[in-house]
Amino acid sequence: AQSVTQLGSHVSVSEGALVLLRCNYSSSVPPYLFWYVQYPNQGLQLLLKYTTGATLVKGINGFEAEFKKSETSFHLTKPSAHMSDAAEYFCAVSDRDSSYKLIFGSGTRLLVRP
Amino acid sequence: NAGVMQNPRHLVRRRGQEARLRCSPMKGHSHVYWYRQLPEEGLKFMVYLQKENIIDESGMPKERFSAEFPKEGPSILRIQQVVRGDSAAYFCASSPGRRAESTEAFFGQGTRLTVV
Numbered sequence: 001a002q003s004v005t006q007l008g009s010h011v012s013v014s015e016g017a018l019v020l021l022r023c024n025y026s027s028s029v030p031p032y033l034f035w036y037v038q039y040p041n042q043g044l045q046l047l048l049k050y051t052t053g054a055t056l057v058k059g060i061n062g063f064e065a066e067f068k069k070s071e072t073s074f075h076l077t078k079p080s081a082h083m084s085d086a087a088e089y090f091c092a093v094s095d096r097d098s099s100y101k102l103i104f105g106s107g108t109r110l111l112v113r114p
Numbered sequence: 115n116a117g118v119m120q121n122p123r124h125l126v127r128r129r130g131q132e133a134r135l136r137c138s139p140m141k142g143h144s145h146v147y148w149y150r151q152l153p154e155e156g157l158k159f160m161v162y163l164q165k166e167n168i169i170d171e172s173g174m175p176k177e178r179f180s181a182e183f184p185k186e187g188p189s190i191l192r193i194q195q196v197v198r199g200d201s202a203a204y205f206c207a208s209s210p211g212r213r214a215e216s217t218e219a220f221f222g223q224g225t226r227l228t229v230v
Contacts, residue, residue: 004156036221043118043205043221044157090156100147100209101170102219104156 002027006091006105014113019063019078021108023091026072031093033074034102035065038088047089050074061085086112116141118208118222119188126228133193133200135225139208146189147219148181151203163189196229203227 007022025031032051036044048059055067065076074091091105119138127133139146144165149157150173160173163183174181178196183189193200203226207219 009154041223043223044207045221046218049218092156098170100145100162100219101159102147102149102157103159104149106154106156 002031002093002095002103004091004093004103004105006089006108008108009106010109010111012111012113013081015083016080019076019081019085019110021076021089021091021110023065023074023076023105024072025074025091025093027093027095029096030067030069031095032099033065033067034092034094035059035063035074035076036090036092036104037061038090038107040087044090047076081110081112083112083114086110118143118206118220120204120206120222120225122225123223124226124228126230127196128230129197130195133196133227135191135193135204135206135227136188137191137206137208137222138188139206140210140220143208143210143220145209145211146183147207147209148189148191149205149207151205151224153202157205160191193227196227198229201227201229 003026005024034049035047048057050057050067058064063078088107090107092102146163148160151157161181162170178194180192203224205224207221209219
């Protein structure tokens with residue numbers, strides 16, 4: 001069964017520093033790939049997604065992610081962290097056969113230090 | 115244009131009671147998905163419904179849980195005889211059609227169920 005691994009349940013960075021949140025998936029067939037952000041007591045908001053085409057995907061709020069098939073990874077980055085980026089980030093995948101069903105990682109809480 | 119509306123936002127039930135969680139999809143959306151988020155975990159798929167039909171309930175516990183999406187009104191997730199292990203955040207998402215690579219599912223703010 002498909003699974004998603006997010007390395008690091010908590011990541012702490014200084015304001016202005018690079019943000020790197022890691023995500024690996026298990027499928028040998030590239031799935032659809034997503035990053036969601038969840039602010040406290042809020043629902044999930046889609047940051048970006050990869051389906052086909054260019055492997056570097058740009059999303060909202062300055063985030064981007066690169067799909068690397070050889071590494072089965074879809075890491076999320078942002079060049080310069082802002083205090084407002086503090087939130088929980090979830091990587092998710094869906095199989096192309098049942099694309100309606102999202103499989104989520106356990107999440108990474110991003111802390112931004114002033 | 116209102117988003118996905120879930121109510122109540124917080125629900126407290128005693129063990130053995132019933133919990134009813136409501137989800138009104140975005141306007142024009144006929145596909146609804148329910149997910150459960152246990153503490154310190156990611157969201158887990160529960161069920162996918164279209165109007166009056168259950169399409170995939172592979173993530174639903176076999177007992178005590180049911181879901182419906184009637185022709186009129188919101189989708190309802192019903193949990194009978196709740197136990198402490200049912201305490202979680204329950205999220206609803208909706209999409210205009212069957213999610214494919216080009217269709218985004220929009221999430222509600224969730225209902226946080228606490229069983230005491």
